[in-house]
Amino acid sequence: MLSLVLGNLHVPYRAIDLPVKFKELLEKNQGKIDKIFICSTAEDPIMTMNTANSDLLQFLHDQVCPDIELVGSAVTNPEVQGNKYEQPPTIKTKKTENGLFVYNINGFRVAFVSQIPVVPKDDVLALINMSRQTRSDILIWSGKHEVEAYSLEGVLFLSPGTATGAFS
16 A cells, blocks of 8 residues: 655645646556545644645545545544535545544554644654554654654654645
């Protein structure tokens, strides 16, 4: 199973769309990606499922992979918000109060952590503590806006950064 993890998108406030070259790369690999996880923070407009993001979500659904999941502590379910899409893509939303999500993917225990429970922010020891609490093999956290990857204590730590390159 090939999964694509996207970090903060910040569409439309900080970026208009995904970079053109990245979109072309995704289109060329249509059908090869089995699942898309969008791991984002509360300030990212994608988490409120607003209509400005409908084109981007429709592109990801139609051109890349129909199985999209938003994970974060600030996800607003489209049914609750009063769905504004004309033809909404099927998007699963996961929300917990503590911002922790754990999945079993190909025998690996993968934890998605929003920035909320990581105190101090982006602290290595706090992230190690999160990985121990979730008993994860891979810990993915959002909110840093920079791509980062390292391995400590047998756990792979990943920060997907921002898919659009927008962070300020």
